[in-house]
Amino acid sequence: MADSTVTIVGGGVQGVHLAIRLLEAGLVPRSALQIIEPDGILGGFRRKCRQCGMTELRSPFVHHVDSDPFSLRDFARSCGRETELVSSSVGADRPTVSLFFDHAEACCERYDLENLVIDAAATDIGDAGDHVEIETTAGVYTARWCLLAVGHGRSYTMPTWARDRPEAPVTHVWDQEYDPAALEEVASVGVVGGGITAAQVATSLVRPGRDVTLFARSPFTVESLEADTDWMHFSGALADLHDLPPASSARAQLVRRARYDGAMPPHVFRRLRRALDEGAVTLERTEITALTATGGPVVVSCQNGRALCLDHVICATGFDSPYDGPLFRALREGTTLQTGHRGAPVLEDETLRWRRADGSLSQLIVTGAPAQQVLGPFARNVIGARRAGTLICDLLEEAENASEPSSVRV
Numbered sequence: 001m002a003d004s005t006v007t008i009v010g011g012g013v014q015g016v017h018l019a020i021r022l023l024e025a026g027l028v029p030r031s032a033l034q035i036i037e038p039d040g041i042l043g044g045f046r047r048k049c050r051q052c053g054m055t056e057l058r059s060p061f062v063h064h065v066d067s068d069p070f071s072l073r074d075f076a077r078s079c080g081r082e083t084e085l086v087s088s089s090v091g092a093d094r095p096t097v098s099l100f101f102d103h104a105e106a107c108c109e110r111y112d113l114e115n116l117v118i119d120a121a122a123t124d125i126g127d128a129g130d131h132v133e134i135e136t137t138a139g140v141y142t143a144r145w146c147l148l149a150v151g152h153g154r155s156y157t158m159p160t161w162a163r164d165r166p167e168a169p170v171t172h173v174w175d176q177e178y179d180p181a182a183l184e185e186v187a188s189v190g191v192v193g194g195g196i197t198a199a200q201v202a203t204s205l206v207r208p209g210r211d212v213t214l215f216a217r218s219p220f221t222v223e224s225l226e227a228d229t230d231w232m233h234f235s236g237a238l239a240d241l242h243d244l245p246p247a248s249s250a251r252a253q254l255v256r257r258a259r260y261d262g263a264m265p266p267h268v269f270r271r272l273r274r275a276l277d278e279g280a281v282t283l284e285r286t287e288i289t290a291l292t293a294t295g296g297p298v299v300v301s302c303q304n305g306r307a308l309c310l311d312h313v314i315c316a317t318g319f320d321s322p323y324d325g326p327l328f329r330a331l332r333e334g335t336t337l338q339t340g341h342r343g344a345p346v347l348e349d350e351t352l353r354w355r356r357a358d359g360s361l362s363q364l365i366v367t368g369a370p371a372q373q374v375l376g377p378f379a380r381n382v383i384g385a386r387r388a389g390t391l392i393c394d395l396l397e398e399a400e401n402a403s404e405p406s407s408v409r410v
């Protein structure tokens, strides 16, 4: 008998939403649900928001961890915090980061999710037929179903000149150790990147007497959302995606073309424009090609021939492939689970279950960014978590009704 019916690996936005959906639907009793998360519930997302200086969510107030879309608005009203729903020139109002997290915390308390958390990181997962064996830093746990909700699994892109430079003050904005508060005394900062994160980091680091330089090689692009709203309905556009072979380069290309990667929403662009106009941020329209450490500040050499001396360099150069985190690599190497183009998991489109090499379906279900070849460009977003929640609830309900060997039981 397994330790749990469902174990969710990752207690971020996706993991929390899935836990709430399963408990609310009564598909899993509390005693049969576990969440494996080393960073505290929502800790990773909270840290990222702080690290990039984000003040408001990009998505509208109906996108949050709870199941009822209006729950955040009702929460704001009940605490007299309606002003934290920031009006938007396009689309619905967006919540401030603090409202989003206070509401999320209230949802977690309502379901007492903290008490379901195993404070550990999953290091490997074994496919054991009708159950899975999850190796973690705190021991091995078995589960009838395992929902993988690890986001990008700490895999992000670093320019070659910035890699393996422990001697130099250069960090990636998503480095666990990066703390913007530690830069208070720093007089000159370089921010590398041209998208939403780079713009947020650059504007949030503006202080009197500090030089902030933004290194962006391409023109800025502005889009309200990460992709066309057609993809949010998980119907027409998604049907075209599902017509292509699973985990194929064709699917990867379609998703890549659909995502407005590197674009920033109008409210972030306005803030950046103002900072540039006021001279609080300087734009270098070029690429850094080399970095020389001097023991104190660093010298960066640029493609346009310029060289600048900076106290600290922050790379806001995005995430790497969602299939390249340590857990996905371990799964690729240690199981017969099928992978395709660049290691993408081969998932069943209707259920998100990971297929084995022989075509049968495992008890492993993938959500978030690594499920983008099934859920499309919004897979990683809150709206993607909602869609995954619906598919997974349907699957578990069906399994319970069918009472097959793989059905839900403790």
Ligand SMILES: Cc1cc2nc3c(=O)[nH]c(=O)nc-3n(C[C@H](O)[C@H](O)[C@H](O)COP(=O)(O)OP(=O)(O)OC[C@H]3O[C@@H](n4cnc5c(N)ncnc54)[C@H](O)[C@@H]3O)c2cc1C
Residues within 6 Å of the ligand: 009, 010, 011, 012, 013, 014, 015, 036, 037, 038, 039, 042, 043, 044, 045, 048, 049, 052, 054, 056, 057, 058, 059, 063, 120, 121, 122, 123, 149, 150, 151, 152, 153, 154, 327, 367, 368, 369, 380, 381, 382, 383
């Ligand atoms: C700054 C920022 C702002 C964003 N704003 C929005 C927005 O406004 N609207 C929107 O819809 N989306 C937004 N997104 C996209 C956002 O990533 C998702 O909405 C959400 O965070 C994704 O949830 P997730 O659970 O997949 O990933 P995460 O929130 O990153 O959570 C993954 C969790 O898995 C854990 N984990 C990783 N590896 C392991 C392991 N081996 N074992 C156990 N646990 C593990 C991590 O510690 C983490 O807590 C934003 C993203 C960023 C970075």
